Amino acid sequence: MENDLTTRETDLQPTVVREQPLARTQAVPWLIVILLLAAVAWLGWRAFFYKEEGDPVGSAMLAFEKQNSLTVFSSRFEVVAESEDTRGVLGVDLLKSRQAAIIPATVEYRLDLSTMDRDRFEWDADKERLDVVLPALRISRPNLDEAQQKVFTEGSWVTRDASSDLARNNSLQAERKAAAFAKNPQVLSMAKSAAKEAVRQNLAIPLQIAGYGDVKVEVRFDGEPKPAG
Incomplete structure (x- = not known):
């Protein structure tokens, strides 16, 4: 009897559970x-x-890496061309005609970025300034908008051949005049200013994103003096 009681008491012992x-x-x-x-x-x-120590010049070159050419300025103007044509029989001039044309022309100014190697960049860490030297601008062939031209023709009788010759001569003359006008110092000055501003914007923002802060970007063309300071 005593052993059975001990066994029951042992079986009724509570199970201990550890709680967190x-x-x-x-x-x-x-x-x-x-x-x-x-x-x-x-x-x-x-x-x-x-701000991790890096290479500002390398970051600047990376901004131009995928751009072989950058159009920085476009100039649209009108050129005047004038031609004369004479037709005759047996050396006698019988038909004279003249044609004047006012032709709109467009010229684009581009930067060749494929030549922008490391020698064209100079980083001044003390002044946090990046100096950039650009190659000469490339001027495109004039694009004549002959569909919008204004034509004035004089002559009692203008043959089809004469009309074709007058138009062809005026187009050639207009292209030469447009190419000469595109090299006008005032127009070139505007194109260079636009190029410098475009390069500043193309470099300043990537350098800021790269962690170099408010970097001053100085841009000049070959042959132009380096800015003082």
Whole structure:
């Protein structure tokens, strides 16, 4: 009897279960949140405030890497051309005609970026300034908008051949005059100013994104003096 009682008492012993403290259980989600916030803060600092020592010239060249040519200026103007034609029989001039034309023309000014090697860039770390030397502008062949031209023809009788010759001569003359006008010092000055501004914008923003801050970009063409200071 005594042994049976002992056995029952032993069987009725409660099972002990260890429970995690409530404070520790509640702290786990907060720890995860804190770690996530720390990771986000580090990534933000890395993206916007961290400045890794690098190569500003390399960053500038990278901005031009995929551009072989950059159109920086376009000029549209009108040129006047005038031609005369004489037709005769047996050496006697019988038919005289004259044609004047006002023809719109467009010329583009481009930079050849394929020649922009490292020698054309100079970085001044103390002044946070990037000096850029550009090659001469390339001027496109004039594009004559002959569909919009104004034509004035004089002559009692203008044959078809005479009309064709007058128009062809006027087109050749207009192209020569447009090419000469495109090299006008005032027009070239405007094109160079536009080129310098375009290069500044193309370089300043990528350098800021690369972490170099508000970099001053000085641009000049071959043969122009280096800015003082």
